[in-house]
Amino acid sequence: xxxxxxxxxxxxxxxxxxxxxxxxxxxxxxxxxxxxxxxxxxxxxxxxxxxxxxxxxxxxxxxxxxxxxxxxxxxxxxxxxxxxxxxxxxxxxxxxxxxxxxxxxxxxxxxxxxxxxxxxxxxxxxxxxxxxxxxxxxxxxxxxxxxxxxxxxxxxxxxxxxxxxxxxxxxxxxxxxxxxxxxxxxxxxxxxxxxxxxxxxxxxxxxxxxxxxxxxxxxxxxxxxxxxxxxxxxxxxxxxxxxxxxxxxxxxxxxxx
Amino acid sequence: xxxxxxxxxxxxxxxxxxxxxxxxxxxxxxxxxxxxxxxxxxxxxxxxxxxxxxxxxxxxxxxxxxxxxxxxxxxxxxxxxxxxxxxxxxxxxxxxxxxxxxxxxxxxxxxxxxxxxxxxxxxxxxxxxxxxxxxxxxxxxxxxxxxxxxxxxxxxxxxxxxxxxxxxxxxxxxxxxxxxxxxxxxxxxxxxxxxxxxxxxxxxxxxxxxxxxxxxxxxxxxxxxxxxxxxxxxxxxxxxxxxxxxxxxxxxxxxxxxxxxxxxxxxxxxxxxxxxxxxxxxxxxxxxxxxx
Numbered sequence: 001x002x003x004x005x006x007x008x009x010x011x012x013x014x015x016x017x018x019x020x021x022x023x024x025x026x027x028x029x030x031x032x033x034x035x036x037x038x039x040x041x042x043x044x045x046x047x048x049x050x051x052x053x054x055x056x057x058x059x060x061x062x063x064x065x066x067x068x069x070x071x072x073x074x075x076x077x078x079x080x081x082x083x084x085x086x087x088x089x090x091x092x093x094x095x096x097x098x099x100x101x102x103x104x105x106x107x108x109x110x111x112x113x114x115x116x117x118x119x120x121x122x123x124x125x126x127x128x129x130x131x132x133x134x135x136x137x138x139x140x141x142x143x144x145x146x147x148x149x150x151x152x153x154x155x156x157x158x159x160x161x162x163x164x165x166x167x168x169x170x171x172x173x174x175x176x177x178x179x180x181x182x183x184x185x186x187x188x189x190x191x192x193x194x195x196x197x198x199x200x201x202x203x204x205x206x207x208x209x210x211x212x213x214x215x216x217x218x219x220x221x222x223x224x225x226x227x228x229x230x231x232x233x234x235x236x237x238x239x240x241x242x243x244x245x246x247x248x249x250x251x252x253x254x255x256x257x
Numbered sequence: 258x259x260x261x262x263x264x265x266x267x268x269x270x271x272x273x274x275x276x277x278x279x280x281x282x283x284x285x286x287x288x289x290x291x292x293x294x295x296x297x298x299x300x301x302x303x304x305x306x307x308x309x310x311x312x313x314x315x316x317x318x319x320x321x322x323x324x325x326x327x328x329x330x331x332x333x334x335x336x337x338x339x340x341x342x343x344x345x346x347x348x349x350x351x352x353x354x355x356x357x358x359x360x361x362x363x364x365x366x367x368x369x370x371x372x373x374x375x376x377x378x379x380x381x382x383x384x385x386x387x388x389x390x391x392x393x394x395x396x397x398x399x400x401x402x403x404x405x406x407x408x409x410x411x412x413x414x415x416x417x418x419x420x421x422x423x424x425x426x427x428x429x430x431x432x433x434x435x436x437x438x439x440x441x442x443x444x445x446x447x448x449x450x451x452x453x454x455x456x457x458x459x460x461x462x463x464x465x466x467x468x469x470x471x472x473x474x475x476x477x478x479x480x481x482x483x484x485x486x487x488x489x490x491x492x493x494x495x496x497x498x499x500x501x502x503x504x505x506x507x508x509x510x511x512x513x514x515x516x517x518x519x520x521x522x523x524x525x526x527x528x529x530x531x532x533x534x535x536x537x538x539x540x541x542x543x544x545x546x547x548x549x
Contacts (some may be wrong), residue, residue: 148378151336152392152443153368162395166382243382245425 030210041213042220048202053221055198059115059187060229063122067179070123071130078131079138079164092131100124101189108194118190118198125186126179133175137168170244173237180233184226288313289479290335290447295344297330303504304330308344310498310507312447312479319482319494319513321538327505328483332449335481337366349446368396371445371478375452377436379424385435386411386420392443406442413472414438430461437469441476448473450482454489466492487538488526499541509541 015035021027022034029037042049074092077084104121111117141164149159191200199218206214288311297305305327312318322328333339335346348370379388386407393403411417414434424432433453440448453469454462466489473480484490490497491513499509513534525531 142378144374144376145378145380147333147338148372148374149395150338150367151370151372152395152439154395158395162391163380166380241382243384243423245381245423 030212033213033216037213038216038220041217045214045217049199049217049221052197052199052202052218053225055115056184056187056191056200056222057225059118059122059190059198060183060225062115063119063186064126064179064183064229066119067123067126067130067183068176070127071134071175074127074131075134075138076160078135080160089135092128096128100186104190104193107190113194113196118187118195121190122183122186125182125189129175129178129182130172131175133171133178134168137171138164140171141167169240173233173240176233176237177230180229181226183229184222188222289316289349290481291345291347292331292335293345293347295331295334295341295346297327297334297339297342305334306504306506308505308507310481312481314446314479315477317473317480317482317493317495319484319490319497320500321484321487321490321497321542322500322505323502323542324485326500326502328485328500329451330505332372332451332481332483335366335447336370336372336449337368338372368443369445369447371440371443371448373437373440373448373450373453375455377424377429377432379432379435379439381424383424384420385416385422385424385427388424388435389416389420389438389442391439396443403442407438410438410442415468428461429457430465433457433465434468437472446478448478448480450480452484452486453482455484455486462489469493487535487542490538491531491534492526497538499538511538 019034019036022032027034033041074088078089079085100121103124104117107117107120111120145163145167146159149163154162187198188200188203191198192204195201199222203215203218206212206218290310290312292308292310295305295308296303308331310318310320320328320331330339334341335348346366348366380391383391386404389407389411390398390400390403393406394400398406408417408420411420414437416431416434416438419427419431424435427435437453454465457465470493482490482493484493495512495514497511497513498507499511500506501508511534526535
């Protein structure tokens with residue numbers, strides 16, 4: 001909890017500065033609402049926000065789960081077989097050169113405006129970091145370790161399950177953390193292009209009506225969702241890696257001697 | 258109690274330049290480990306050429322040579338990790354299968370030869386006990402049964418108090434003992450040691466060498482140790498095979514047990530017989546160096 005205090009301090013300073021500037025220069029609410037106005041809007045429209053947040057969260061969680069499953073299957077296949085690697089891996093990488101934003105309208109045409117089109121956008125955003133991190137993790141296994149397993153009579157599947165998967169876990173969680181954050185972006189983009197519910201849709205609707213405070217309130221809820229998702233992944237990571245030794249990634253504050 | 262008597266010192270076929278001792282009169286049956294005419298080349302490079310050696314039951318053979326002479330490659334061939342380009346390697350069939358000799362393809366020997374490397378290669382996410390039981394676990398032995406076997410062996414390995422610890426909490430010497438325990442638990446007749454104490458400091462190494470002799474004294478395994486340390490070869494080996502590089506081959510064989518029965522005495526390495534043997538081996542090694 002102590003580690004969070006400096007960040008909270010920074011946020012409070014910025015919010016106070018925002019409030020002071022808005023009041024001092026008498027900025028119109030439709031242009032830039034003060035933090036206190038946004039807070040009031042959060043309370044006033046709480047039911048509305050929660051309802052739409054529920055839709056968005058459903059899209060995110062479904063997309064995230066599909067991505068993790070798809071990522072595990074693809075990464076395992078890529079590492080297991082050279083044929084799969086050669087036929088699939090370049091396509092996966094090439095697919096990320098297509099701006100996903102431009103695919104969203106096509107998905108609306110093909111799948112419709114219901115929840116599935118948004119779930120697919122979330123998957124398109126999140127499976128890439130998961131696959132790449134998992135492939136990297138599975139490949140980071142030491143050749144000598146693999147040979148040691150073989151001398152103990154391990155089958156390829158035993159080596160995969162008892163050596164490669166545990167070796168890949170830290171990388172896998174790094175990819176999941178990135179995916180958790182971008183999944184929110186994916187859901188909002190999907191809703192922006194075509195939807196009838198969700199926080200992205202609410203923002204798109206409120207903007208042209210100059211309900212700027214509501215747009216900000218939706219942004220606040222979205223970032224709370226993203227942070228909660230991120231925290232959930234971190235908790236799962238801490239539990240899964242509880243027996244792992246401290247790594248270089250936990251070294252920080254190098255500049256403070 | 259003389260640990261050496263009764264051991265079957267089986268010497269491989271004739272070898273030019275070798276000064277091999279006569280066969281022990283009591284040599285009985287086939288050697289546990291037999292390597293005949295084994296060569297290995299990687300692309301166009303000849304790594305090993307015409308390697309012949311055998312290790313009998315209860316015998317401890319040291320393979321001495323400079324870095325890069327292919328010692329570790331030879332162990333990888335024997336363990337089955339690599340397949341020889343030419344020649345044949347024979348190890349006893351695993352316990353339970355009495356008739357057929359485990360020979361032929363590399364898959365045939367994998368899992369039937371205990372192999373301990375210079376690096377401990379412990380899994381950092383497993384406790385000492387979980388690391389130790391890995392070989393049994395891969396054979397399908399249940400956790401409770403294999404944990405009991407680990408605990409049983411841990412007593413003489415000085416690991417009884419750290420079974421629940423993680424590898425990073427242990428000293429280098431302790432980690433090597435865990436690695437040896439892991440290699441020994443599947444109870445294969447052949448044990449390969451690749452510079453097992455090479456990464457340790459001199460005092461720890463000396464202690465572990467004595468301890469290793471005690472542990473292995475109670476087993477009837479064929480042990481092949483690879484080292485570039487002349488003293489370690491004399492201290493631990495019944496016989497020393499000297500290797501030369503480019504291509505890796507065995508150039509000499511010395512019986513080092515006759516005058517050195519008291520190898521558990523820490524003073525042994527200063528006795529005239531030991532020093533003479535060391536000089537002789539160093540001479541053999543240097544001669545090979547000068548030939549290059």
